Amino acid sequence: SQQGEEDPQALSIQEGENATMNCSYKTSINNLQWYRQNSGRGLVHLILIRSNEREKHSGRLRVTLDTSKKSSSLLITASRAADTASYFCASPAGGTSYGKLTFGQGTILTVHP
């Protein structure tokens, strides 16, 4: 079963609007990561938030983590057409998993110019 599940599955917005994607996970984690995948390309790491952090920023990205609810959110502010991509959350599989990550099914974001 998937460790992470994203919501919504698809999101369509206009350029300049903010986009929020949510991720829920099942087991305890020591960090949660977000990746972006442009159509036909590999995944690119965006940001990592550790379990002792509640919020993290990177440019126009803001990630929050609520370990009590086992959920995370990714906010992209002032979106651009170039932000159109699929976004995945991922978390370590647990235990001494040597860096194994379990990915959610992703949110497809479309930003209209």
Place this chain on the structure above:
Amino acid sequence: NAGVTQTPKFQVLKTGQSMTLQCAQDMNHNSMYWYRQDPGMGLRLIYYSASEGTTDKGEVPNGYNVSRLNKREFSLRLESAAPSQTSVYFCASSPILQALGGDTQYFGPGTRLTVL
């Protein structure tokens, strides 16, 4: 610095044929991974190699074998391809073990495989 490279980019096989997907990284990473991605699904881990000389099964290992040839290269082999193995395959690497906090993974561009 090319990062993670994969060959081939595209491949069409007939049922029962075999092939090897190649992956190499030039970032001196210890750990390497093979995933498959199917429409509407996230990535599923096939096999991984925590360090040179070790390999372990992931979530969906059946029908596949791997070889960690050296620290740079990690290959995935389909011995007898089946239509269910039609997918996009991604190789990834990460610098250090999770236990040391190194979870970020770096991905290759993928191989699109079709099995007829």
